[in-house]
Amino acid sequence: MDWQLFSLTFMTVFLAELGDKSQLAAIALGGSSKSPRAVFLGSITALILASFLGVIAGGGVAQFLPTKLLKAFAAFGFALLALKILWSSFSEQADT
Structure with missing residues (x-):
C-alpha cells in the first residue's frame, strides 16, 4: 500500500469534511436520538459509500480523459x- 497517498487522502478528506453539512447533520441527529451509535454507523456507512462512488467514477473517467x-x-x-x-x-x- 502507498502510505504517502493514503495519508494525503486521509488528511484531504478529513479536513474537507470538518464543519460541513454532513457533520452538522450527524451532530443534530446524534444529539436528538437515543442511539448515537446508530447515527455514527449510519454516517460512516454513508461516507464510505459516497467515497467509493467517487473513486469508481474518478477511475472510470480517468481512463478516457x-x-x-x-x-x-x-x-x-x-x-x-x-x-x-x-x-x-x-x-x-x-x-x-
Whole structure:
C-alpha cells in the first residue's frame, strides 16, 4: 500500500469534511436520538459509500480523459464554487 497517498487522502478528506453539512447533520441527529451509535454507523456507512462512488467514477473517467484535463476541470469547478460563495456573501452584505 502507498502510505504517502493514503495519508494525503486521509488528511484531504478529513479536513474537507470538518464543519460541513454532513457533520452538522450527524451532530443534530446524534444529539436528538437515543442511539448515537446508530447515527455514527449510519454516517460512516454513508461516507464510505459516497467515497467509493467517487473513486469508481474518478477511475472510470480517468481512463478516457488525460490527468491534466481532469485536474483542470477540478480546478475550474472549485474556482466556480469559490466565486459563487463570494458572490452570495457580497449579495447578503448588500441586502443588510
